[in-house]
Amino acid sequence: MKNYQKLEKHFIKISKFNHLAAICSWDQAAMMPSGGNTARSEAMAELALHVHQLQSQPELADLYAAAETEALSADQKSSLREMKRVWMNDKIIPADMVEAASLAGSKCEHAWRTQRGENDWAGFAENFAEVVSLSQQEAQIRAGHSSVSNQTNYDAMLNLYEPGTTTASLDTLFADVKTWLPTMVAEIAQKQKSEKAIGFGDNFPIEAQKQLGQKTMKLLGFDFDHGRLDVSVHPFCGGVPSDVRITTRYDETEFVSAMMGVVHETGHACYEQGLPKNLSGLPAGEARSMGIHESQSLFFEMQLGRSQEFLALVSPLLSELFGTNQTAAFGAENLFKAYTRVEPGYIRVDADEVTYPAHIILRYEIERDLMNGNIGYKDVPDIWAQKMQDYLGLDTKGNYKNGCIQDIHWTMGAFGYFPSYTLGAMYAAQFKASMLKTVDVNAAISSGDLSPIFDWLRSNIWQKASLYGTDDLVTQATGEPLNAAHFKAHLQARYL
Amino acid sequence: MKNYQKLEKHFIKISKFNHLAAICSWDQAAMMPSGGNTARSEAMAELALHVHQLQSQPELADLYAAAETEALSADQKSSLREMKRVWMNDKIIPADMVEAASLAGSKCEHAWRTQRGENDWAGFAENFAEVVSLSQQEAQIRAGHSSVSNQTNYDAMLNLYEPGTTTASLDTLFADVKTWLPTMVAEIAQKQKSEKAIGFGDNFPIEAQKQLGQKTMKLLGFDFDHGRLDVSVHPFCGGVPSDVRITTRYDETEFVSAMMGVVHETGHACYEQGLPKNLSGLPAGEARSMGIHESQSLFFEMQLGRSQEFLALVSPLLSELFGTNQTAAFGAENLFKAYTRVEPGYIRVDADEVTYPAHIILRYEIERDLMNGNIGYKDVPDIWAQKMQDYLGLDTKGNYKNGCIQDIHWTMGAFGYFPSYTLGAMYAAQFKASMLKTVDVNAAISSGDLSPIFDWLRSNIWQKASLYGTDDLVTQATGEPLNAAHFKAHLQARYL
Numbered sequence: 007m008k009n010y011q012k013l014e015k016h017f018i019k020i021s022k023f024n025h026l027a028a029i030c031s032w033d034q035a036a037m038m039p040s041g042g043n044t045a046r047s048e049a050m051a052e053l054a055l056h057v058h059q060l061q062s063q064p065e066l067a068d069l070y071a072a073a074e075t076e077a078l079s080a081d082q083k084s085s086l087r088e089m090k091r092v093w094m095n096d097k098i099i100p101a102d103m104v105e106a107a108s109l110a111g112s113k114c115e116h117a118w119r120t121q122r123g124e125n126d127w128a129g130f131a132e133n134f135a136e137v138v139s140l141s142q143q144e145a146q147i148r149a150g151h152s153s154v155s156n157q158t159n160y161d162a163m164l165n166l167y168e169p170g171t172t173t174a175s176l177d178t179l180f181a182d183v184k185t186w187l188p189t190m191v192a193e194i195a196q197k198q199k200s201e202k203a204i205g206f207g208d209n210f211p212i213e214a215q216k217q218l219g220q221k222t223m224k225l226l227g228f229d230f231d232h233g234r235l236d237v238s239v240h241p242f243c244g245g246v247p248s249d250v251r252i253t254t255r256y257d258e259t260e261f262v263s264a265m266m267g268v269v270h271e272t273g274h275a276c277y278e279q280g281l282p283k284n285l286s287g288l289p290a291g292e293a294r295s296m297g298i299h300e301s302q303s304l305f306f307e308m309q310l311g312r313s314q315e316f317l318a319l320v321s322p323l324l325s326e327l328f329g330t331n332q333t334a335a336f337g338a339e340n341l342f343k344a345y346t347r348v349e350p351g352y353i354r355v356d357a358d359e360v361t362y363p364a365h366i367i368l369r370y371e372i373e374r375d376l377m378n379g380n381i382g383y384k385d386v387p388d389i390w391a392q393k394m395q396d397y398l399g400l401d402t403k404g405n406y407k408n409g410c411i412q413d414i415h416w417t418m419g420a421f422g423y424f425p426s427y428t429l430g431a432m433y434a435a436q437f438k439a440s441m442l443k444t445v446d447v448n449a450a451i452s453s454g455d456l457s458p459i460f461d462w463l464r465s466n467i468w469q470k471a472s473l474y475g476t477d478d479l480v481t482q483a484t485g486e487p488l489n490a491a492h493f494k495a496h497l498q499a500r501y502l
Numbered sequence: 503m504k505n506y507q508k509l510e511k512h513f514i515k516i517s518k519f520n521h522l523a524a525i526c527s528w529d530q531a532a533m534m535p536s537g538g539n540t541a542r543s544e545a546m547a548e549l550a551l552h553v554h555q556l557q558s559q560p561e562l563a564d565l566y567a568a569a570e571t572e573a574l575s576a577d578q579k580s581s582l583r584e585m586k587r588v589w590m591n592d593k594i595i596p597a598d599m600v601e602a603a604s605l606a607g608s609k610c611e612h613a614w615r616t617q618r619g620e621n622d623w624a625g626f627a628e629n630f631a632e633v634v635s636l637s638q639q640e641a642q643i644r645a646g647h648s649s650v651s652n653q654t655n656y657d658a659m660l661n662l663y664e665p666g667t668t669t670a671s672l673d674t675l676f677a678d679v680k681t682w683l684p685t686m687v688a689e690i691a692q693k694q695k696s697e698k699a700i701g702f703g704d705n706f707p708i709e710a711q712k713q714l715g716q717k718t719m720k721l722l723g724f725d726f727d728h729g730r731l732d733v734s735v736h737p738f739c740g741g742v743p744s745d746v747r748i749t750t751r752y753d754e755t756e757f758v759s760a761m762m763g764v765v766h767e768t769g770h771a772c773y774e775q776g777l778p779k780n781l782s783g784l785p786a787g788e789a790r791s792m793g794i795h796e797s798q799s800l801f802f803e804m805q806l807g808r809s810q811e812f813l814a815l816v817s818p819l820l821s822e823l824f825g826t827n828q829t830a831a832f833g834a835e836n837l838f839k840a841y842t843r844v845e846p847g848y849i850r851v852d853a854d855e856v857t858y859p860a861h862i863i864l865r866y867e868i869e870r871d872l873m874n875g876n877i878g879y880k881d882v883p884d885i886w887a888q889k890m891q892d893y894l895g896l897d898t899k900g901n902y903k904n905g906c907i908q909d910i911h912w913t914m915g916a917f918g919y920f921p922s923y924t925l926g927a928m929y930a931a932q933f934k935a936s937m938l939k940t941v942d943v944n945a946a947i948s949s950g951d952l953s954p955i956f957d958w959l960r961s962n963i964w965q966k967a968s969l970y971g972t973d974d975l976v977t978q979a980t981g982e983p984l985n986a987a988h989f990k991a992h993l994q995a996r997y998l
Binding site for chain 1: 515518519521522523525526529533534535536537538540541542544545546548549552725726727728729730742744745782
């Protein structure tokens with residue numbers, strides 16, 4: 007066996023343990039009774055340690071060195087690069103730091119669940135200090151081991167979620183958005199003053215909403231032989247490519263959020279289901295990055311789901327499932343109004359697609375400065391309040407619960423993740439613009455057979471998995487690397 | 503750290519991997535879409551290999567030797583004995599034989615799923631030959647390593663499921679049953695000729711049956727903070743003590759099977775939920791044996807569930823959930839008639855508690871002779887047909903599907919498991935007889951507060967886990983080792 011094949015075998019073995027972790031993690035969120043949590047968390051931690059050990063074995067160094075001299079196909083070279091990336095990311099962090107960070111993150115996240123409701127910044131800050139400190143240490147180690155010279159600490163963290171993306175590129179990208187976004191939000195608000203949607207009723211039985219979700223998933227090409235829809239407090243897409251588990255949450259008084267949440271998660275799911283089978287179990291066969299993953303969920307949600315053509319497909323389902331006494335409200339035009347309402351708000355996860363980037367830019371600027379040591383964790387609330395005022399004209403002073411402690415990411419030390427959301431929205435708009443050159447997207451949606459759209463995504467994104475870097479992937483698909491002009495044009499076309 | 507503590511730590515680590523295996527295995531049966539099966543089976547096999555490696559490490563030999571010289575409490579001595587038993591059971595079988603047996607079992611079981619429906623003994627026999635041969639080899643190795651001199655091959659297999667039970671004791675036990683069972687069945691048939699139950703309707707919505715199951719589980723003390731009820735093709739009790747997963751299957755045309763199936767699995771579940779927390783993760787903290795496990799499910803099903811007092815608790819639930827137009831059929835007395843109908847039949851899992859032992863004795867005699875090499879796998883159908891005629895007066899010649907290939911156990915090489923069912927029924931009757939000395943069982947059931955019953959089981963069985971051998975456990979609880987007279991007396995009292 008070639009050394010390259012030995013590495014493949016090792017990573018396929020790791021993927022089997024990751025399979026079990028993914029299913030047990032889904033179970034923990036969607037099925038497990040609360041009394042099972044302690045033992046489950048301990049079992050998951052043991053498994054994580056085992057995977058970390060397998061993934062960071064120092065003796066793999068020789069295999070990498072030998073494999074790099076072997077005659078490999080282009081795909082194998084990519085595969086080798088990705089295996090090495092995973093190994094390096096794990097290997098450079100000492101096991102006791104992994105454990106300390108995991109413990110500090112669990113502690114902070116667990117306490118946050120109640121502290122958030124109690125608007126308790128002071129209590130939160132006590133745990134947060136340790137999380138920030140450990141993440142800074144981790145970032146420093148990662149930056150020190152980087153092949154890029156003078157990499158900043160934040161760049162090193164960013165690379166975990168968006169390999170190849172840099173602070174320099176994000177600074178430029180977001181600086182541009184900040185020049186036009188506030189004006190655009192104001193203009194849309196003005197325009198929408200006279201465009202109120204008709205309100206919906208307040209009785210939407212959960213069983214009917216579940217059927218709506220499943221019918222919508224079928225429209226969107228979800229393969230139910232390789233996945234499920236369930237319920238959890240925080241919706242997510244989990245499981246494994248052969249068995250993708252998405253979740254949503256239902257509120258009997260409204261269907262709007264759950265329905266679009268399902269569309270969003272279905273985008274993540276179709277990416278996973280569409281990954282190439284011949285690279286199954288290898289890092290090169292996994293999704294490219296968090297930003298590209300989000301580009302698929304946001305393509306489904308924003309480019310497809312909130313289009314008037316797609317809402318026209320959903321419209322008759324609503325009458326079928328919820329009764330025929332709201333025909334006007336359930337009309338495609340009214341649904342479109344409801345699903346494209348723009349309004350600055352406190353909460354990121356509830357934000358519309360126009361104000362959403364402001365939430366991200368704010369978080370990006372804070373986490374960047376935190377990781378690079380330019381601000382301290384104590385500075386976060388004031389900076390947050392100031393930026394909220396600047397970018398969205400909202401006052402969050404003292405309102406921590408709807409301010410700087412609203413998200414789960416930082417509690418667990420996931421600094422560098424937030425930009426993925428807006429990168430995803432931008433990639434989605436760029437993919438749509440490129441797709442339009444060969445696919446009549448609106449006609450496909452209106453016909454109810456969206457397969458030409460999925461075929462484009464499958465061959466340009468899903469099947470390419472991690473064989474290419476993000477820039478290469480995007481350039482192959484659209485002829486250019488990330489270009490935020492497509493996102494701006496999309497917002498202008500839809501909202502102005 | 504003492505060597506004993508090092509062993510504890512090692513086994514607690516193993517239990518964490520077993521936790522994940524239990525949850526993923528439940529998921530596979532209750533949640534997983536069929537397309538996920540290949541990847542899941544591969545992941546489970548990788549985990550099983552990992553557990554086998556941890557459990558059979560030769561280097562543990564030194565730890566055992568050293569631990570045996572340490573000052574240990576009585577419980578620690580039991581714990582050490584059980585750790586060593588698990589280790590020995592795994593260590594003596596070479597990894598390639600474990601793999602070969604697992605592959606042969608999977609192949610035979612998978613093909614059996616369709617062969618059974620097609621009554622295809624010839625096709626089944628092709629795979630079965632290999633399963634029997636590998637099991638015989640395994641049995642021979644186990645017998646050769648036994649500390650008991652001249653242990654038969656079958657005894658060695660029996661020890662996996664019923665440590666301490668021997669062919670000699672089972673031969674005596676079952677020979678006695680065979681002297682009185684056929685007469686008893688005939689007498690009951692005569693008596694029940696004039697005792698037909700009123701038939702039930704044929705429309706029992708699944709949602710209502712599910713609620714019936716959950717209400718029944720609550721009556722029986724199931725802790726929903728540490729467990730769930732779901733659906734699978736073959737009902738089972740899985741999961742872990744902190745999170746017990748039971749399943750049932752629903753048929754909209756009748757509620758009788760699902761309801762009593764839930765009672766049965768709840769017995770298994772309450773045993774698991776009642777195991778001692780301070781021994782959590784250690785072999786000594788696990789259920790004593792398959793027979794004792796079955797004694798708890800059968801205590802719930804036969805001693806409690808099919809009593810007229812318990813059925814009187816269920817009766818109002820039926821009217822509440824399925825409507826009030828079957829009041830006579832739903833009456834406790836009629837339910838009792840329906841749930842105590844005795845009739846010889848082909849299928850073990852559908853058998854009543856009186857004819858059930860005949861199904862077990864037949865299987866016991868065949869698997870004993872197979873493992874000891876006194877008969878060959880080709881002889882099974884003829885011997886089966888002959889014994890079915892002798893014990894239950896039924897002709898199964900050529901009817902393999904309702905005969906010798908009806909069960910899953912042998913397909914996977916689980917020779918030695920079947921006696922557990924009847925041992926369980928006997929232990930259950932013995933526990934009940936002993937419990938009656940201090941607990942007014944019928945009064946407790948009638949009051950709707952069954953806790954005195956569960957208290958007895960908790961302190962005498964559940965909390966003792968595997969601290970004692972089966973004989974000691976039973977003697978401590980009832981003053982004597984297994985005594986089948988209690989089972990016979992129970993049948994006589996209920997049916998004659």
